[in-house]
Amino acid sequence: MGQKYDAIIIGAGPSGIFLAYELVQKGKHKNILLLEQGRRVEKRSCPIEKGGKCVKCKPLCNITCGFSGAGAFSDGKLSLYNDEDEDIYVGGYLQEYIGVENTKRLIDYTDQVYLKFGADTHLEGTEHQEEVAKIGHKAKKEGITLINIPIRHLGTEKSHELYRKLEEYLLENGVQIRFDTVVDDLIIKNEKIQGVTVKPAKEAENEEYTDVETIEADHVVVAVGRKGANWLVKMCDKHQVKTTTGVVDIGVRYELPDKIMHKINETMYEGKFIGRVGPFRDKVRTFCQNPSGFVSTEVYDHNITLVNGHSYKEKKSTNTNLALLVSHKFQYPFDKPIEYGRNVAKNLNELGAGNIVVQRLGDIYRGKRTWEEELQNNAVVPTLKSAVAGDITFALGYRTMTDILEFIRAMDKVIEGFANPENLLYGPEIKFYSNQILIDNNFETNIKGLYSIGDGGGMTRGLMMASCSGVQMARILAERI
Numbered sequence: 001m002g003q004k005y006d007a008i009i010i011g012a013g014p015s016g017i018f019l020a021y022e023l024v025q026k027g028k029h030k031n032i033l034l035l036e037q038g039r040r041v042e043k044r045s046c047p048i049e050k051g052g053k054c055v056k057c058k059p060l061c062n063i064t065c066g067f068s069g070a071g072a073f074s075d076g077k078l079s080l081y082n083d084e085d086e087d088i089y090v091g092g093y094l095q096e097y098i099g100v101e102n103t104k105r106l107i108d109y110t111d112q113v114y115l116k117f118g119a120d121t122h123l124e125g126t127e128h129q130e131e132v133a134k135i136g137h138k139a140k141k142e143g144i145t146l147i148n149i150p151i152r153h154l155g156t157e158k159s160h161e162l163y164r165k166l167e168e169y170l171l172e173n174g175v176q177i178r179f180d181t182v183v184d185d186l187i188i189k190n191e192k193i194q195g196v197t198v199k200p201a202k203e204a205e206n207e208e209y210t211d212v213e214t215i216e217a218d219h220v221v222v223a224v225g226r227k228g229a230n231w232l233v234k235m236c237d238k239h240q241v242k243t244t245t246g247v248v249d250i251g252v253r254y255e256l257p258d259k260i261m262h263k264i265n266e267t268m269y270e271g272k273f274i275g276r277v278g279p280f281r282d283k284v285r286t287f288c289q290n291p292s293g294f295v296s297t298e299v300y301d302h303n304i305t306l307v308n309g310h311s312y313k314e315k316k317s318t319n320t321n322l323a324l325l326v327s328h329k330f331q332y333p334f335d336k337p338i339e340y341g342r343n344v345a346k347n348l349n350e351l352g353a354g355n356i357v358v359q360r361l362g363d364i365y366r367g368k369r370t371w372e373e374e375l376q377n378n379a380v381v382p383t384l385k386s387a388v389a390g391d392i393t394f395a396l397g398y399r400t401m402t403d404i405l406e407f408i409r410a411m412d413k414v415i416e417g418f419a420n421p422e423n424l425l426y427g428p429e430i431k432f433y434s435n436q437i438l439i440d441n442n443f444e445t446n447i448k449g450l451y452s453i454g455d456g457g458g459m460t461r462g463l464m465m466a467s468c469s470g471v472q473m474a475r476i477l478a479e480r481i
Contacts, residue, residue: 004216005033005176006481008196009223010183012036013069014463015454015470016223017166018110022474024173028481033215034170034177037201038066041164046296056354059202061299063308064227067179068163070298075290075311076154076162077270078114078464080107080123089147090272091465092455097441098472106468111152114467117165118158120313124151124269131267135414142410144275151269155313183231184212186220186450188239193220193449219449219481221473222437224456225466229432230301232456233338236435242446246436246458248337250344250400251284251325252392253295253307253426254408257380260417261320265291270322273414278406280399287323292316295384295426297356304345307356307384307426317383323429326403341430347395348428356428358387361408362421364401379422392427431461442476443469451476 009016012034023029037060038044044066046057064070079090081104088095088103095103115121125132125148136146154162171177180201187194195216203209224232236243264271270289276282293311300306309321330337351357359370360378369391375382393401404425412419436458443451443459453459453469460466 004195006031006217007033007219007221007477008215008217009034009221010196011069011223011225011228011454011456012067012177013223013225013454014466015225015460015473016221017068017163017170018113018467018470019221019223019453019474019477020170020175020470021113021166022471023478024170024175026474026478028474028478029173029175032175033217034175035181035183035196035198036067036177036179037182037204039179041067041160041167056299056303059204063296063298064300067167067177068159069225069227070308075156075288075293075309076159076463077288078111078119078152078154079462080111080150080152080464082149085149088465090149091462092460093458094460094465094469094472097439097443097459103468106471107464110464110467110471114152114154114162117169118162119152119154120158122152124153125267126150128267131263135263135267135271139273139414142275142413143277144273144410144414147272147274148268149272153269153311156310157315158313184209186235186239187214187216188447188450191447193218193447196220219451219477221451221453221477222457223454223470226432226455227300228456229338229435230342232437233435236437239447241450242438244436244438245330245335245337247327247329248341249325249327249431250341250397251323251404251429252396253309253321253429254324254423255295255319255321255380255382255426256418256420256423258292258318258320260415260420261291264289264415265320273411275407275410277410278403280403282399282403283327284403284407285325285327287325289320289322291320292318293321293383295321295382295387297384297386300432303349303354304342305349305354305356306345307429319380319383321383324404324407325429325431326400328400338432338435341432344395344397345428345430348392351390351392351394352388356384356387356426357390357392358382358384358424358426359390359392360421361419361423361425363391364393364405364425365421378424380420380424382424384426387426392425396427443473
């Protein structure tokens with residue numbers, strides 16, 4: 001066996017970072033190992049910025065892997081809460097384990113850490129409450145709920161700077177971090193964690209690689225994020241870690257002019273709209289709104305390419321982009337929501353020859369694909385230059401597509417121009433957090449010493465709540481190591 005640690009953290013995304021940070025505060029970090037399959041944050045860059053197209057980085061995507069995870073390349077929104085809120089309305093299910101008031105205190109604490117490392121002190125969505133109330137009332141008439149909470153916007157380029165400072169802080173304080181290192185397997189004996197085996201990231205897809213290294217620990221925290229959701233499914237199946245089938249969110253990235261979204265952008269920065277419209281009554285929501293932003297791509301296992309969105313503090317476009325996501329929860333006997341989502345993504349990727357597919361809304365209504373020459377003359381100019389004009393309806397699925405179109409029609413009565421035929425839909429956008437690990441209130445699985453936090457295990461969704469889960473995990477671990 002190899003070296004033994006008090007605890008191993010798998011994944012240096014926000015949950016893993018804040019777990020390590022809080023252990024430093026508790027003085028319990030000296031024999032902790034943080035494993036990350038990607039690179040240091042300052043060594044991460046996306047070739048699409050220069051070349052204009054995704055080159056499928058090897059061995060791993062620089063957008064989704066590396067210190068701070070996909071958070072370093074997101075637009076960096078920290079969702080907070082209103083004092084009068086009786087629940088936590090965005091960000092997952094952390095409050096179900098530790099309570100609403102404890103979660104609020106965690107958000108306050110974590111927000112102060114972000115401010116300490118350079119987050120913008122300005123809060124969006126707090127200055128125009130009367131106007132926001134009018135928009136919310138208008139939405140309610142259409143069967144849509146508007147959730148308005150304060151948001152701290154970091155900006156994509158500022159996220160890089162902030163997480164680089166956190167990385168330096170952890171290293172300067174003696175936290176042991178191994179980059180470019182893939183966890184090949186968990187070591188479990190008699191339903192108790194013993195450690196992990198690891199291999200170099202360059203061998204990530206080499207299933208025949210046998211020169212793995214063994215690292216021992218009595219406590220292992222899985223903090224893998226959405227990028228690691230597929231790996232986590234395999235580990236749970238192999239080692240009988242108990243899970244439940246969660247929800248998979250499937251949809252598109254929607255791009256439309258800033259002038260249409262002006263009121264939302266100005267009063268809230270990000271409007272969170274949720275509705276159950278159309279014949280299926282599925283939950284449809286807006287997510288990750290980026291005023292004056294840019295549509296982007298990210299690559300997951302086996303070259304699955306998904307669409308996302310960014311917004312910068314300095315660089316601006318004239319378009320707003322946001323996700324339109326449909327929540328699907330499958331029933332017996334089907335229990336593979338992640339695989340379902342991957343198949344949708346794979347089919348759309350093939351339609352785009354490995355690229356994101358973009359289509360005009362009006363062409364969907366007319367029952368036709370979008371052609372490149374039509375896109376070039378479109379009033380809404382796509383910000384993702386590598387996207388291929390085509391027809392997303394071939395692969396997205398009738399139910400999902402119907403939900404999205406009905407939601408767009410309803411939103412058009414709330415925001416005039418939301419259903420403009422020249423607005424753009426990019427596909428696919430899928431959130432892989434549907435394998436929900438069964439854990440107790442100490443975040444421990446049915447395997448003694450094995451814990452799960454963050455997005456990948458289905459507990460949280462987004463930067464703030466993932467970070468909070470890391471802080472709480474550190475406080476639990478500090479009593480055990």
